[in-house]
Amino acid sequence: xNRVTILCVEDEPEVRDAxxxxxxxxxxxxxxxxxxxxxxxxxxxxxxxxxRDPIGLILCDxxxxxxxxxxxxxxxxxxxxxxPARKVLVTGQAGLEDTIKAVNxxxxxxxxxxxxxxxxxxxxxxxxLTDYVIDEIDDLLPYVSLLDGPRLLEAQKDRxxxx
Amino acid sequence: MTRTAGRSNxxxxxTMTRGRWIGLAVxxxxxxxxxxxxxxxxxxxxxxxxxxxxxxxxxxxTEAVPLHAxxxxxxxxxxxxxxxxAILATPEGFTPPSYRTFFATLAAPVLMLFLGGxxxxxxxxxxxxxxxxxxxxxxxxxxxxxxxxxxxxxxxAVFSMFMxxxxxTATMMAVVLPIIAQLPPGDRxxxxxxxxxxxxxxxxxxxxPIGTPPNAIAIGALSQAGINLGFxxxxxxxxxxxxxxxxxxxxxxxxxxxxAGKTITLSIDSTFNTTRQAKIxxxxxxGTILLWLTEGIHGMTSSVVGFVPVVVLLSTRVxxxxxxxxIQWHVLWLVAGGIALGVGVGKTGLDGWLLGLIQWGExxxxxxxxxxxxxxxxxxxxxxxxxxxxxxxxxxMTLSVSEGITISPIVAAVFVAIGSSLAMALxxxxxxxxxxxxxxxxxxKDMVVIGALVGAFGLTVFLLFGQWFWSAVGVLP
Numbered sequence: 001x002n003r004v005t006i007l008c009v010e011d012e013p014e015v016r017d018a019x020x021x022x023x024x025x026x027x028x029x030x031x032x033x034x035x036x037x038x039x040x041x042x043x044x045x046x047x048x049x050x051x052r053d054p055i056g057l058i059l060c061d062x063x064x065x066x067x068x069x070x071x072x073x074x075x076x077x078x079x080x081x082x083x084p085a086r087k088v089l090v091t092g093q094a095g096l097e098d099t100i101k102a103v104n105x106x107x108x109x110x111x112x113x114x115x116x117x118x119x120x121x122x123x124x125x126x127x128x129l130t131d132y133v134i135d136e137i138d139d140l141l142p143y144v145s146l147l148d149g150p151r152l153l154e155a156q157k158d159r160x161x162x163x
Numbered sequence: 164m165t166r167t168a169g170r171s172n173x174x175x176x177x178t179m180t181r182g183r184w185i186g187l188a189v190x191x192x193x194x195x196x197x198x199x200x201x202x203x204x205x206x207x208x209x210x211x212x213x214x215x216x217x218x219x220x221x222x223x224x225t226e227a228v229p230l231h232a233x234x235x236x237x238x239x240x241x242x243x244x245x246x247x248x249a250i251l252a253t254p255e256g257f258t259p260p261s262y263r264t265f266f267a268t269l270a271a272p273v274l275m276l277f278l279g280g281x282x283x284x285x286x287x288x289x290x291x292x293x294x295x296x297x298x299x300x301x302x303x304x305x306x307x308x309x310x311x312x313x314x315x316x317x318x319x320a321v322f323s324m325f326m327x328x329x330x331x332t333a334t335m336m337a338v339v340l341p342i343i344a345q346l347p348p349g350d351r352x353x354x355x356x357x358x359x360x361x362x363x364x365x366x367x368x369x370x371x372p373i374g375t376p377p378n379a380i381a382i383g384a385l386s387q388a389g390i391n392l393g394f395x396x397x398x399x400x401x402x403x404x405x406x407x408x409x410x411x412x413x414x415x416x417x418x419x420x421x422x423a424g425k426t427i428t429l430s431i432d433s434t435f436n437t438t439r440q441a442k443i444x445x446x447x448x449x450g451t452i453l454l455w456l457t458e459g460i461h462g463m464t465s466s467v468v469g470f471v472p473v474v475v476l477l478s479t480r481v482x483x484x485x486x487x488x489x490i491q492w493h494v495l496w497l498v499a500g501g502i503a504l505g506v507g508v509g510k511t512g513l514d515g516w517l518l519g520l521i522q523w524g525e526x527x528x529x530x531x532x533x534x535x536x537x538x539x540x541x542x543x544x545x546x547x548x549x550x551x552x553x554x555x556x557x558x559x560m561t562l563s564v565s566e567g568i569t570i571s572p573i574v575a576a577v578f579v580a581i582g583s584s585l586a587m588a589l590x591x592x593x594x595x596x597x598x599x600x601x602x603x604x605x606x607x608k609d610m611v612v613i614g615a616l617v618g619a620f621g622l623t624v625f626l627l628f629g630q631w632f633w634s635a636v637g638v639l640p
Contacts, residue, residue: 145603150337153598157288158489160329160594162230162497162547163368163375 004056004133005031005048009041009072011064019059022118026125029146038067045081055085056132057125062091062098070098073106084136086128088112186227193217207254208511211244216513219504223550230550231493234500241265241507260510268503272466273383274495279469280373281490282476283448284326290441291433293322293334298431308352308425309417315339316359316413320367320405324374328364332595335360336602338431343604355420357604358613361595362412362587369584370405372397372465376498377552377583381576383502384556388572394455394465396638400577403632408621415613440481447472501553514561524567531570532578533626535559539582540618544592548583555579571639574630585621588614
């Protein structure tokens with residue numbers, strides 16, 4: 001319960017596995033879920049809500065079967081369970097128009113071009129998860145050692161329990 | 164970019180858990196005990212406050228409701244049960260205190276002292292003064308790891324005399340985290356550094372009246388009894404001991420965590436804020452502290468001085484209404500709850516009855532003080548320091564003025580506050596410890612050993628030399 005979740009949406013199995021593997025460092029504190037398309041992603045969102053695990057970050061491919069990643073992100077932005085989540089497109093193929101749509105209508109936070117490096121991915125994930133937990137989670141201490149520690153401690157100052 | 168407004172996420176929002184319901188049920192059961200059992204020698208109104216007292220003990224231990232909510236429950240129930248606006252008839256021969264007495268605890272003078280401290284701490288964070296001062300003060304300590312450790316301990320302790328222990332720990336840990344990240348995973352210095360900050364903050368908090376809430380609780384109780392303990396007087400009583408304890412902490416950590424003969428490079432990136440607002444704040448900050456230290460010259464008591472930054476910073480618009488809202492009012496209310504409990508316990512004779520359960524007259528003053536402070540230490544190792552002080556300070560005060568006991572009320576109250584602050588053996592003992600654990604560089608075992616050693620040593624030094632030293636410097640008559 002209350003495990004912040006990273007949701008990866010990617011249709012190609014090898015790429016999806018690589019993404020999840022590169023996120024391994026975060027698995028100690030975060031729940032990591034993978035979905036193969038938009039429909040699957042919505043199912044995962046329901047499962048997480050049922051387990052009371054909030055979705056903190058969505059890493060989404062653009063060229064998904066059936067529905068484009070940018071459109072999925074717009075849809076997720078309008079759902080209460082996923083509205084607060086930070087949203088990142090991980091793609092090589094989103095054109096200018098689709099990217100603009102994602103920025104304007106899905107509050108897209110970041111765009112990672114494929115192929116990514118593990119380090120760059122970690123930096124992005126760390127930055128946006130830090131933003132997310134500061135905005136959405138009361139007790140920031142469980143995240144200090146994995147995310148941006150100094151920034152979390154700064155934010156924790158105003159919300160500490162009684163001495 | 165706007166998203167959900169704050170932390171009201173429907174998925175993560177906190178609610179009553181099963182454990183909390185159980186805590187509430189136990190509190191309700193504790194409340195009913197004095198309603199159905201008649202204790203010989205205890206007045207009717209004493210029974211009522213005993214109910215409130217027992218419920219408060221359970222709620223403050225279980226945290227079934229937030230600590231400050233318990234404070235509001237105490238004030239509310241005292242008004243309903245033993246004030247002149249009580250809904251139950253008060254017994255004949257008992258003059259019920261005005262309900263205003265209980266509401267007034269929410270604006271007790273010592274809270275204004277604390278409010279002033281909060282304004283200074285909030286401004287220091289807002290204008291980045293804490294980080295800048297840390298950078299300036301740490302520079303002279305060079306790059307020797309032992310000297311850096313000394314610098315960190317000293318600066319953390321001084322900061323925590325004027326800011327909350329928790330905020331100080333967060334600020335200084337943010338300075339230390341980059342160093343910890345650079346050291347190899349097995350290096351013992353990582354643990355030593357991460358431990359030094361919360362310990363120095365916990366110990367430093369004892370140094371001034373505004374260092375940590377237990378100090379305010381002690382001062383508030385003394386002031387209810389007509390005893391004014393000034394800012395400088397408190398510092399005279401506490402700071403020498405703080406220095407001795409910190410010196411031992413430095414030797415202990417430096418010796419056992421492999422600091423010898425190593426170097427550390429510290430880099431704190433920050434520059435002084437030079438806006439007009441920041442400059443006004445710097446002047447107010449220095450001026451307020453100066454006024455606190457010179458009470459003997461100008462005669463303004465420390466709680467009145469505490470209102471100075473409130474008035475000036477709001478009037479000059481250095482603080483907006485948003486800054487005013489971000490003050491930690493819940494901490495003030497928790498202290499108010501303690502004062503209210505003390506008033507109720509004192510006015511109904513519950514205190515005398517409770518203390519009558521033990522044969523104090525046969526114990527020496529030092530034994531009584533040892534017992535009070537050890538109980539405070541043990542209790543606050545597992546519950547909040549403030550809740551501990553709230554529960555024990557009123558009893559300690561009464562004890563000190565009972566027949567056959569020769570302990571100054573000042574000594575009794577201060578010993579309880581100090582006992583509460585020295586509890587730092589467990590990660591849950593106090594929020595600074597939780598911050599240290601969050602870095603991942605400290606194992607519970609390290610914290611237990613070092614925390615227990617520091618607590619035991621600190622208390623021993625106070626017990627052996629406290630009264631003697633305080634009489635020598637003229638704080639005690």
